[in-house]
Amino acid sequence: MNIGGVGHGTRVTVCGASGGVGSYAVQFAKARGARVTAVCSAPNADLARRLGADAVADYKTVHFTKVVGEQDIVFDAVGRDSFGIVAPVLAPGGRYITTIPGASSVLASLASGAIRLATLGRKPSAHLVLVRANGDDLEQIAALMAQGRVKSLIDSRYPLAEARAALERSRSWRSRGKIVLEVA
Numbered sequence: 001m002n003i004g005g006v007g008h009g010t011r012v013t014v015c016g017a018s019g020g021v022g023s024y025a026v027q028f029a030k031a032r033g034a035r036v037t038a039v040c041s042a043p044n045a046d047l048a049r050r051l052g053a054d055a056v057a058d059y060k061t062v063h064f065t066k067v068v069g070e071q072d073i074v075f076d077a078v079g080r081d082s083f084g085i086v087a088p089v090l091a092p093g094g095r096y097i098t099t100i101p102g103a104s105s106v107l108a109s110l111a112s113g114a115i116r117l118a119t120l121g122r123k124p125s126a127h128l129v130l131v132r133a134n135g136d137d138l139e140q141i142a143a144l145m146a147q148g149r150v151k152s153l154i155d156s157r158y159p160l161a162e163a164r165a166a167l168e169r170s171r172s173w174r175s176r177g178k179i180v181l182e183v184a
Contacts, residue, residue, distance in 0.1 A: 008033030016077035018044035020178040026051040027150040083108035083126035090124035153177025
């Protein structure tokens, strides 16, 4: 929960804001006091606002880099952009964070990490984040959920026997929140 250094007044853009990962990212950033711009399609704009987004950019009509000002963090849960595309809107020391592993995201993370060290953190950087269990983070998340500040958004539920259909739904990139497999 701390990689981006999100706090009061941090400017955060979340790409894929209505999906399973992005919907949580919007809520976590807002719970920490950030000013959040959600990137999603127009039909999901109201949902993104209910999750806490201050502004919404419809990716189907304009690329978010054309409408947001300087950002401290761009969190990419979709992987359609790259550090090179996003870097011009990042503030000095800003971070592009993605959850989508690939050759370009790994290389950008390694290269920008070296540059960030050499410039004492004054240049924007790229980060690839993979899930790792952390008890302290889970306690913070549980507290936010108990307070009603973060909610799980469920797109659909599938019995375990229909796992293939759940996977197909996930691969459609059209889910609004999490896809749940129910085990009897």
